Amino acid sequence: MNHQQLMALLPFMVLATASIVIILLIAFRQGHTVIQVTGFLMMCLVIFTMWYVRDVLPQTIMPLLIVDGYGALFTGLIIFCVLVVGLFSYIYFEEREENPREYYILIFLSTLGAAILTISRHFISFFIGLELLSVSLYALIAYLRTRNNAVEAGVKYLLLAALTSAFLLFGMALIYMDAGSMDFSAIAQKLHTAEQSSPLFLLGFSLMMIAVGFKLALVPFHLWAADVYQGAPPPVASFIATVSKIGVFAVLLRFAQELHLQNNHSIMTIISVIAMFSMISGNILALRQQNIKRLLAYSSIAHFGYLLVAFLPGNSAGVEAAAFYLIAYAVTILIAFGVIILLSAKDKDAERLSLYRGLFWEKPFVAIVLAVALLSLAGIPLTAGFIGKFYVLMAGVQQQAWLPVIVLVVTSVIGLYYYLRIISTLFADVSVAIQKEKRLHPFFYAASYAALVVLVLLLLGFGVMPAIIIPGIKQFLLIGN
Amino acid sequence: MNISQILFGILTVLALVSALGVVVSKNPVYSVLCLIVTFFAISGHYILLNAQFLAIVNIIVYAGAIMVLFLFVIMLMNLNAEVEPQKSKILKFAGFIAGLCLFLVIVAALKNADEKTQTQATQLAGGDIGLIKNLGRALFNDYVLPFEISSVLFLSAMVGAVVIGKKE
Amino acid sequence: MYSLHAITHSIQDWLSARLSPVWVLMIESIIVIVLAIGLFAVLGLILVWLERKVAAHMQIRLGPNRVGPAGIFQTSADTLKLILKEGLTPDGADKFLFNFAPFVVMIVAMLALAPIAFANGFQIWDINIGVLYVSAISSLSVIGILIAGWASNNKYSLLGAMRSGAQIVSYELSAGLSILTIVVLTGSLQISDIVHAQQNGWWLFKGHIPVVIAFIIFIIAATAETNRAPFDLAEAESELTAGFHTEYSGMKFALFFLAEYINIFIVCAIGATLFLGGWMPFHIGDWAQFNHVMDYIPSSIWFFGKTFFLIFLIMWFRWTFPRLRVDQLLTLEWKYLLPISLFNLLLVTVIAIMNWHF
Numbered sequence A: 001m002n003h004q005q006l007m008a009l010l011p012f013m014v015l016a017t018a019s020i021v022i023i024l025l026i027a028f029r030q031g032h033t034v035i036q037v038t039g040f041l042m043m044c045l046v047i048f049t050m051w052y053v054r055d056v057l058p059q060t061i062m063p064l065l066i067v068d069g070y071g072a073l074f075t076g077l078i079i080f081c082v083l084v085v086g087l088f089s090y091i092y093f094e095e096r097e098e099n100p101r102e103y104y105i106l107i108f109l110s111t112l113g114a115a116i117l118t119i120s121r122h123f124i125s126f127f128i129g130l131e132l133l134s135v136s137l138y139a140l141i142a143y144l145r146t147r148n149n150a151v152e153a154g155v156k157y158l159l160l161a162a163l164t165s166a167f168l169l170f171g172m173a174l175i176y177m178d179a180g181s182m183d184f185s186a187i188a189q190k191l192h193t194a195e196q197s198s199p200l201f202l203l204g205f206s207l208m209m210i211a212v213g214f215k216l217a218l219v220p221f222h223l224w225a226a227d228v229y230q231g232a233p234p235p236v237a238s239f240i241a242t243v244s245k246i247g248v249f250a251v252l253l254r255f256a257q258e259l260h261l262q263n264n265h266s267i268m269t270i271i272s273v274i275a276m277f278s279m280i281s282g283n284i285l286a287l288r289q290q291n292i293k294r295l296l297a298y299s300s301i302a303h304f305g306y307l308l309v310a311f312l313p314g315n316s317a318g319v320e321a322a323a324f325y326l327i328a329y330a331v332t333i334l335i336a337f338g339v340i341i342l343l344s345a346k347d348k349d350a351e352r353l354s355l356y357r358g359l360f361w362e363k364p365f366v367a368i369v370l371a372v373a374l375l376s377l378a379g380i381p382l383t384a385g386f387i388g389k390f391y392v393l394m395a396g397v398q399q400q401a402w403l404p405v406i407v408l409v410v411t412s413v414i415g416l417y418y419y420l421r422i423i424s425t426l427f428a429d430v431s432v433a434i435q436k437e438k439r440l441h442p443f444f445y446a447a448s449y450a451a452l453v454v455l456v457l458l459l460l461g462f463g464v465m466p467a468i469i470i471p472g473i474k475q476f477l478l479i480g481n
Numbered sequence B: 001m002n003i004s005q006i007l008f009g010i011l012t013v014l015a016l017v018s019a020l021g022v023v024v025s026k027n028p029v030y031s032v033l034c035l036i037v038t039f040f041a042i043s044g045h046y047i048l049l050n051a052q053f054l055a056i057v058n059i060i061v062y063a064g065a066i067m068v069l070f071l072f073v074i075m076l077m078n079l080n081a082e083v084e085p086q087k088s089k090i091l092k093f094a095g096f097i098a099g100l101c102l103f104l105v106i107v108a109a110l111k112n113a114d115e116k117t118q119t120q121a122t123q124l125a126g127g128d129i130g131l132i133k134n135l136g137r138a139l140f141n142d143y144v145l146p147f148e149i150s151s152v153l154f155l156s157a158m159v160g161a162v163v164i165g166k167k168e
Numbered sequence C: 001m002y003s004l005h006a007i008t009h010s011i012q013d014w015l016s017a018r019l020s021p022v023w024v025l026m027i028e029s030i031i032v033i034v035l036a037i038g039l040f041a042v043l044g045l046i047l048v049w050l051e052r053k054v055a056a057h058m059q060i061r062l063g064p065n066r067v068g069p070a071g072i073f074q075t076s077a078d079t080l081k082l083i084l085k086e087g088l089t090p091d092g093a094d095k096f097l098f099n100f101a102p103f104v105v106m107i108v109a110m111l112a113l114a115p116i117a118f119a120n121g122f123q124i125w126d127i128n129i130g131v132l133y134v135s136a137i138s139s140l141s142v143i144g145i146l147i148a149g150w151a152s153n154n155k156y157s158l159l160g161a162m163r164s165g166a167q168i169v170s171y172e173l174s175a176g177l178s179i180l181t182i183v184v185l186t187g188s189l190q191i192s193d194i195v196h197a198q199q200n201g202w203w204l205f206k207g208h209i210p211v212v213i214a215f216i217i218f219i220i221a222a223t224a225e226t227n228r229a230p231f232d233l234a235e236a237e238s239e240l241t242a243g244f245h246t247e248y249s250g251m252k253f254a255l256f257f258l259a260e261y262i263n264i265f266i267v268c269a270i271g272a273t274l275f276l277g278g279w280m281p282f283h284i285g286d287w288a289q290f291n292h293v294m295d296y297i298p299s300s301i302w303f304f305g306k307t308f309f310l311i312f313l314i315m316w317f318r319w320t321f322p323r324l325r326v327d328q329l330l331t332l333e334w335k336y337l338l339p340i341s342l343f344n345l346l347l348v349t350v351i352a353i354m355n356w357h358f
Helices: A003-027 A032-052 A069-095 A101-118 A123-141 A148-179 A184-193 A199-215 A223-231 A234-259 A265-286 A292-311 A316-343 A364-378 A384-399 A402-426 A442-464 A470-478 B003-024 B028-048 B052-077 B089-120 B132-140 B144-165 C004-018 C021-058 C074-084 C095-111 C130-138 C141-151 C155-186 C191-196 C208-225 C250-276 C288-295 C299-318 C326-354
Strands: A059-061 A065-067 C117-119
Touching (some): A003 A059, A003 A065, A003 A069, A003 A101, A003 B144, A032 A069, A032 A101, A065 A069, A069 A101, A069 A316, A069 A442, A101 A123, A101 B144, A123 A148, A123 A199, A123 A234, A148 A184, A148 A223, A184 A234, A199 A265, A223 A292, A234 A292, A265 A292, A265 A402, A292 A316, A292 A384, A316 A364, A316 A384, A316 A442, A364 A384, A364 A402, A384 A402, B028 B052, B052 B132, C004 C021, C004 C117, C021 C074, C021 C250, C095 C141, C095 C250, C130 C155, C130 C191, C130 C250, C141 C155, C155 C191, C155 C326, C191 C250, C208 C299, C208 C326
16 A cells, blocks of 8 residues: 555545544543534544545555545545534434433444445445444444334344345355456456346346345335434434435445446346335325424435436436435435424424424524425425436436336425425414423534524525536546546 | 265255254254354365365354354243244245245356356465465455454444443 | 374374275274273363362362272262263253253364374374364353253253353453464464474463463463353352253263363363473473483373363362352453453564564
């Protein structure tokens, strides 16, 4: 490993160091605030190092990792999400009696796993990254273990994730048997020379899709999503919805890009069927949902169905569309969970939809923020969600994948119904006040509100002027191609 | 047929029978014991592949530590055949059909692979890659990064276990 | 000069001159099996007698003294009695596992014998991961104990088995770590390499204080792993009647009893090999005259002498220290021995890298 490769890995090393620093802080009995602030600064440091090492990219660290613009883009997005999640976590955990300090270790370790996924070019790093991500998540989901649903959700996630990891390994083994290598590019070469894709590869990829589909909560591997989103603390749920899914999607996209999977007809059929089922089931299941956390879970199922449509073309337009969509989605879902966290009471999360009735008259700012986020999720123009959906549609149309595109349009209309249902609840005139005394340091409230404002501005900014970010994404994706 | 082929046959039959035993046996303790036997058979396969280190680590970690913890928990919970929840017949039938389908697909895939092995089999780099010296070299040269990352993985598992398990 | 090495070679030559390789392998296997079982029987007889004699000596009494001179045939008589006794299987026990468990324990004890070098060139299987093999196999004995405890359908048995399981699983760690110190110094896991590395002095003397610490930790862990006093919680008479083998009688009980002594022999043999040079005579550096004198004593006597010395040490512990409580036992391991041995391993690694040892 030479100097430049070490430089390229620097952000990831800082990320790994962050968790060790937190462990040491805990060992020296520092309080929650110190840990929170340190964690925040460490994440800022990661972003700073990423900026610092931008010139040495792309670097391939044989045989496992490749730090290129693609990886940097998704890692940056992940770190951004963690920054926001960390900020929201403070006010959420500070109110509860539970000791939240180990929470930050696990969050950072899990983030490291997701970051490794974005830069992996080999099955081994893929698997280790995925395991690192999910092992930390087991404990994170069950973190508030005195609550009924938390342990249930944690165990559910653990059992299913362990099972799907077995499928992933089996699939990898089959592909290894076929291609004789676990390196993405070597597999691609092997596939390229073979005149037709072998049944072994197909079977292996299908088995791998089970694990990936589980992590992305795609139908039919979505059964955990609602329970876990409901049982996990909201910051963790937002973490799962953003960081975990972004990491897994990034590695899936890289795998598909390297192998030119779009030329493989049967695999594309599998993926488009999964995409259509996800869009349909996600939206229909969300229709009558009264619990906002569960609703967001179903909506995330549908959204990753949309994303898979962008996945179908396999060209650079598709990757751009997916990247933009992920950014828009991450910002939106962070806002939604941020509002839930701000409204959550000490012993109960603000998850019943009835709690949000007439929120606008009580807390106009929060209600408007939530409304904007929901509009973006629904894909209403002037929000980033719309632009994202537009890009995805365009990518799908270019590929002439008509069936998924039609399903996308129809289910988006269905989805509009339940998003608007919540928004109308927010503005209903009967007010049910959410009781919540403020006893925290106002600075952190101010910071959270500021974060929400920034996120909303981003959302609207991307929606009104997508030109401010699209060239950036393109530029990033060009590095290393 | 030489000795290693005979051994391969014996070990394979042992592994398959005991793996079936894990699934079929009514008593969870028997399941765990069958699983231990399976691990032994697989370790035997590793030794046949000249991967002695892997074989021994397989025994230490799985048979010696993880399965002992399994036995611990199952014995303390005193699970018996009567306590086991009875699944509905339809569910069992559906599971059977689904498993059979997967089995068929895998057999079909592997059957094609068999023709392939004549021409382009997956070859190991050398026969003695499983020996501890070569393994150590590979781990600390080519794969030092994933090796370190997997230590981080254990760290996260440890922190998670402590967080979940600690007293109030 | 006759040595075991020469004998094995002549047998090998004699056989391979007359038979095909497969048959040679078969016949040699049979010879090895017969020898191993013979060794087991003899060791069992001697060690039980030794235990009683040592105990008697510690308590200022005579011990067995009726059957044979100084009672050396006492154990044979006891064995005869055990063979003739009825082997009861309690009602409600899991019949198959109950009868199976003693054999598991016994087979595991036998397997661990494979890589031990009894004398110069006298070794069943010089596997290249020798010490790792031994620690893997010795970690399996707990499975037999757990089966025995659970299958007996008796609360004392189950409790004893659980205690034993927790104890063996935890003490395995520091035993493994102290074994690793020698592996680090030698640079090999193979038993023969480890023994040859001690040609100019045993590791206990060559490796400075860290190796002495490792040796002490190893002896403590070995005592715990064999469920010997002061770590005999698994069969604490005053609490659990007899622990995991409460329900066993007759020959099945004898098998447990025998396996326990075999295990003691094996851990002591490993300790002697790692720290005291195995069959290697007592050498001091390059002092050729002294080393030459020492070489006149046969290597097998060196090996058995060192092993029996360690066995005596472990027997001595039994009458010196009171039994620990379960929580004390686990605290000792996880809070003291494990951190110490981890740090110690680090020290030894530094010594090995800097070549500071003799």
